[in-house]
Amino acid sequence: MDTSVSRPELLLVADAVSREKGIEREEVLEAMEQAIQKAGRAKYGHEKDIRATIDRRTGEVRLSRWTEVVETVENEETQIPLAIASKFQPEIKAGEYLVDPLPPIDFGRIAAQTAKQVIVQRVREYERKRQYNEFKDRVGEIVNGTVKRTEYGNLMVEIGSAEALLRRDELIPRETFRNSDRVRAYIYDVRDEPRGPQIFLSRTHPAFLAKLFAQEVPEIYDGIIEIKAVARDPGSRAKMAVISRDASIDPVGACVGMRGSRVQAVVAELQGEKIDIIPWSPQAATFVVNALAPAEVSKVVMDEEAGRVEVVVPDEQLSLAIGRRGQNVRLASQLTRWDIDILTEAEESERRQEEFRRRTNLFVEALDVDDVIAGLLVTEGFHTVEELAYADPDELIGIEGFDESVVGELVQRAEAYLVRQEENLDAKRRELGVTDDIANLGVFTNQMLVTLGEKGVKTLDDLADLAGDELVEILGSDAIEEDAANEIIMAARAHWFDGEEGKPSDQEEG
Template structure:
């Protein structure tokens, strides 16, 4: 019985598909073998291990049934006893396979259609895999493509032999493309997905603007000028911070170009988006001032812990600093990564006077001094009673109108006030029923002990029953972090282990 059939046309088809889809010939032949295997199982039984091979030189197709030799048969369709198998192949070992040639199958209409579906599916999988491998290292590049089709506002862009997805929300507002239009976009992600597009494109990404400038400005491409940060409101306005590694080259002027030729080329690509190019500075305050251009800034107050900066501008510059619908300050905040608060000089002056009045009243009420002395303390930078109580006496002696006796008296009153306040808190702690053992841990202030009492934590067992995150929630993350909270709770649980050891 002839168990093979020559099909040289299979090799010709494999070569044609390989060239057309840019897929390895071997992968196409493997897909054909799987299609023939599926047709063979449909004829001889899906539960059997049917395998097909195509000779890579002649196109000869062979079909065979593989049966595994085992000691104890569990599946009669795919396994055979080693003792029976050795009657057909004496040298066969356990785990080996007995291969029975099968006659070639005659592909009917349904079998041929099934085989075609298998081949098409496998070819698509190989094509998708090749596309991913070709583009996975091209994230961050600008590509030119052609709009192939539009689906619900999302565009499929043909990039050579691959397809990319340009979603509607990644398009600049009010711009539209038709089929066969040329489009330039930025590759921001490439994903290995089983279905659908893998290459994701954008025209609104901040890096798209930076890459466009790298194409237009040779100094950026050569690395002489570096783009440090970009913030965009796509289609409307953008800010870009640049710095030059060569002091003889003006980074802003190089990006603008002669008569604005370079920046205008980028603006035209971005549908008229206005671009502010500003010099980057390592000094945060200077960078914030530059970012708020064209508005003028008279004063900057930085709060590094909170990541906030207060900017004071002249009254007539307020609208310019904020921009239309807050656009200017929003872009400046994105560019500098600082939260920016805009104040006019009048607002800042009023707030400063209000703070001066509140602090003066604090010293008048707590230290029993007149407005003049309280005002001098605030003017010299004392904001709280604690700062005054723990101050160096020489600092107070240097204040005009103060001598050593006045300084000593002020510090004594400040310390007496703090001591009285601590005593009040300690009395309140005892009144709430917070035991001394918690205070003896040496971790909590009297104010914290009162807070514990108000939350119902009054004994060591109450404290020991808490979890670290619960203790942090009571005081706030700015007062106690979770690692310290866990140490405190373990210290509170120590008496449990002592009791266990005593019992043993």
Template sequence: MDTSVSRPELLLVADAVAREKAISRDEVLEAMEQAIQKAGRAKYGHEKDIRAVIDRKTGEVRLSRWTEVVEEVEHEDSQIPHYIAIKIQPNIQIGEFIIDPLPPIDFGRIAAQTAKQVIVQRVREFERNRQYEDFKDRVGEIVNGTIKRTEYGNLLVEIGSSEALLRRDELIPRENFRNSERVRAYIYDVRKEPRGPQIFLSRSHPAFLAKLFAQEVPEIYDGIIEIKAVARDPGSRAKMAVTSKDATIDPVGACVGVRGSRVQAVVQELQGEKIDIVPWSGQAATFVVNALAPAEVTKVVMDEEAGRVEVVVPDDQLSLAIGRRGQNVRLASQLTRWDIDILTETEESERRQEEFKTRTSALVNDLDVDDVIAGLLVTEGFQNIDELAFAAPEEIAEIDGFDENIAQELVQRAEEFLVKQQDSLDQQRQELGVTDDIVELDCFTPQMLILLGEKGVKTLDDLADLASDELIEILGADSLDEETANAIIMSAREHWFEDEEVDKTQEEEK
């Protein structure tokens, strides 16, 4: 800024900056006012409340000092006591200001440079706020931009008058862009930052693929076909699950297009990334089978509590189901949100035979029966002796070759075995020194009590001193979760508080 600049010229400068930066004229003038205020405070004192106003019509600059009227003065440079203020302005009230006009400032070189820096900084702040307001509701859109420059592998993309950041890890591997080259990307985040770009772009985000299909497939744009899930290995392969709200429209065929025209348009944009489009299903098992395409699946076993699914495939389909470096099964797992284990039919058969032998052998030893009876029980679904002990004799008698007498005898032997096992475990627990107080918590199985005793946890105090992760380590991660472990430890600590209450009561009685 220069004192030789005529006042109307300030308005011309403000108009030019506003057009260039795409911000309002008032915001530029406000930045100028703050620059003049800063120069005024440098001349008259930084503690004083100096304010500048630029007339929006004439460009006239008015500089003034504002002094607040208060009951008790805390800042002498910007406040005045009420009893003195009424001598200057008789009707003035507490909280109002005395305004003293100041002479114009003669800007020197340093003051002008400082004012310029303030204006530039404020204009940048207004520009960033304008960008945020323009783009905060555009998260999830695809935008076209031009590469402005590259910084440490990250691309700064010009979108109209705004600037966005496309990080190197958000690019598709092995793709390169040059300055001034056009790029299409997905807005995945817009946030306020103290400096630099606020708009963050991605070409590797799963939603980028979904948005590209929405642009290529009218049925998706119209809401007839819905994309339910997307999983990507950017630049290599992707899987997308789709469903149709119209039974007459094939969702997979509509996304592929005539001779693959629609899917090829997306593949070209994604640098040749192969895309598997599979039908979505509300049945988890069916969805998993679809997601593993092109591999064939012969059997699916779901474990809903663990969130795992075991898939059996023909021996010659194993490599296809797993994919190169596990890519196919990994993408299928991401798509379905299930942990998937792949087994061949041979492996599954061998495992079943081994499990059958193990369970049969256990029943032979525990019940003192021959292999035929034990084998029949396992074949009918009795996995262990506990299930047999609590089964109804009538249910067992329905097995071919069994009658009521045999069924009752088997149940009785199972019950006797469990009683002996319980007595043996209880004796072992007592020998280890695990007290009855821990047993009375009714939180542990006999086997758990043995594990506690072997690790030196024998009293309530020992248990109460443990942390949840220590208890889980002793009993095994499959035995209990962190929430349950914390609840058990808190139960063990209850007697501490009870003892404190007793001691407090005894002291009061004394």
């Protein structure tokens, strides 16, 4: 009995599908084999291990049943005992397969339809896999596509043989596209999802602007000029910081181009979005000043720990520095990654005077001195009584009008003030009911103990019941770090395990 049938037309179909869908010929043939296998199982039994092969040269189709040779049969449909199999093939061993050729299938209408569905499904899976592999490494590229359809304001864009999603919130405000319109966008994400690869596009992403400049400015494409940061208010305004690796090339001028030709090409693509191109600087203060252009800056005060910068501008420059609805300072903050506070020179002067008065009054009240001496101390940079009490006497004697007797008296008064302050805090701590057990841990100042008492932490058990982050929240991150807070809490819990008074009962622990 002939167990094979020659079907050269299968090879022609596989070649046609491979060319049309852009997938490998081998993958199409594998899909056909699976379709024939499915039809074979429908005829000979779904539980049996039916396999089909297509000869890659002649198109000859072979169908066979594979039965595993085992010592002990667990599935009679797919397994056969070694004793029986050895009668057919004396050399066969357990773990090998007994292969029985089957007569070719005469595809009826139902079988042909089933085979077609399997092939279509497999081809679709291969096509999705190919699309994902093609685009997964293209994240960060700009692509050109055609709007295929609109769904609830979102655009489905055809890019080559794939379809991408351009969501409404990734479109520049007020821009509209119709079906068949050409669109240029940035691939910012590609995900392999059950329904197929999802390609996400954007026209508002900051990197879209950077990639557009890379297309317009050869120096950026060649790596001579580097775009260090971009901040955008899509459709309205953007800021871009650039630096040149070649001292002879002006990075700003190269990006602007002759008579603004290069920057205007990008502006036109972004629907008239105004672009400020500024030189990047490794010095944070200089970079902040550049980022606030076109506003002029008089003074910059950096607070690196808080990540904040205070910028002082002339009174007439305030509106320019802030920008319409705060746009200029907001973009500058995004660009530099610093929180920027804008002050006018008048506001800064008023605040400085208020700070001077506050510190002067502190020294007047604490040391019982007149305004002149207190003002001199503030002018020389003393902010607190503690700084004065522990200052080097030689440093104080260097102040105009101060001699050894004056300095000695001031230091003595400062030390006495600190003692009184500690006594007052200790008394307040006791009044709040904070026990000596907590004070004796030796890790809290009297001010901290008062703060704990005000928050209801008065005994070792109260302290032991806290988590590290809760203690940091009570005292403030400036006063204590979380690692140290955890160590303190563990020390407070030590008495639970020593059998001391205050150990929770079994019922409480449960």
